[in-house]
Amino acid sequence: MNVTLEPAEWEPLQTAHVERVDNLLADHLERRRRREKHPVEDFLFTYYPTRPKQLRVWHPGPGIRLLGGAQYEGKRGYLYSDGAAQLDPAEISRRSDSITWIRQLLAATTTRQPQFGCFGLHEWAMVYQTDDIRHDWPLRLGSTGTDQVVESHKIACSHFDAFRFFTTPARPLNVLQPTRESQPALEQGGCLHANMDLYKWASKLMPFTPSTLVLDCFELARDIRTLDMRASPYDFQSLGYDPIPIETPAGKAQYAATQRTFADRARPLRLQLIELCDQLLFKVAG
Template sequence: MQVMDRASWLARADAHAARVDGFVAPHLARRSESVKHPVHDFLFTYYSQRPAQLRRWHPGYGVALAEAPEYDGLKGYADGAVTASYVSSQRVLLTTLVRLLRATASRPANFGCFGMHEWAMVYRLSEDETRHADWPLRLGGAGTDEVVESHRIACSHFDAYRFFTPAAAPLNTLSPTSLDRPDFEQPACLHAGMDLYKHAFRLTPMIGSDLVADCFELARDIRELDMRAAPYDLVDLGFSPIRVETAAGKAEYAEAQRVFASRGAPLRARLVDECERLLSV
């Protein structure tokens, strides 16, 4: 067990908080004013980790923090360190997660979905029924429906597919469920990339917060692409559309997917390594 003195771990904790505050602070300010942001709020409203939890730094299992009363009573901790008994109690999570991560990494990347999942989530809805009703559909209702009907929908991610409208769900060529994620998820999927953040914070406090923050930053950047390719008109928020209904837009989207798949691969590998390390405890 490595022991980190108070001055050292306080510096690491402060640096971590400062790193994520560039995104957390604006969210908290908007929340205090009841202002919604369809792009930047997602990581705090869809995922269960709260801003305060993201800001709190953890060294991960194997490091003890000296003179750390701030960590007394936190989940998994005793005497400034995550305990082996807590790690052992998370064996089901670790086993399930490493299976999903390995399966996703082993599957060929699919760059042909073109972000149609967001379009399927508004298919045949009136504009005041959409999730982000404060923002208009770029092509209007009829134009949006036409895009959905003229494309092959092949969403492999259950947590995106489950939000398809009832009319859109039968159009999907795949039928992922919550129980068979390892059979479908693939490394080019934007939601699989964003979910690396979810997987990382579910492993907290057993893994170091640097990895959690790396996954958070990837998810933040992916979300921007996700919504730029969505049917909403977000120009007033500073997001130029990726017009995936056109050949040029499809090419732009697929190239961005390749970049994010490349960024996500080493993070996925690091999460696998951490799961394997913790399973050996």
């Protein structure tokens, strides 16, 4: 059943959304105007395809009709008729296979016990025994020290999109050999990248995803990225990022504790995305 909102009801929500986006992205957009790169904060706009202008578009989500929503006329995923805009059932049906796959991945992840013993070593494995440093930034322990950290630890990365950036010598050191096909069988809720990717899935499901959920996932991904880089082999102290020295017992403890807080934040967002997929697939089935 659809809920119909008058302009006086939904326009303030739209305005609040745009203000939230502008506040979140202000520093990034200012740097972009100055053509300044940032190795930590630019990641969400280089690794993930969603652009700032796309984030600024407010989406109410399924089951909501917007009276007077003429601005949505012609936008992909929307149907505008009788003076109101709502999600287009035909577009939902067209994307049902993708929605089903995303739901299966998210649901499988929730069934697995989160793991907190990886200590962010995926980033170290990406620069192991190579002079081709991905972020073109100095290594905190130098190349030799970085290689020693990798060789003295068990590498246990379960996330394919992290593993695929491992250097060739680092790949055999990983206890798992993730593939795209095995992703639903390996993804687990303690993984930083799996939790950061909630933003990817929320974005891929747009315009069906309520914008509040998209931005909640964005904020989680942004905070996780900060931990990921603080625990990485790079030295970002000049940018204001104190390192988390995962090569030490204290650093490992700090990393695992923070990783747990992100897993706790991610779980309700993952469940909301599963519920969204169920709503969409129910519309297709109905």
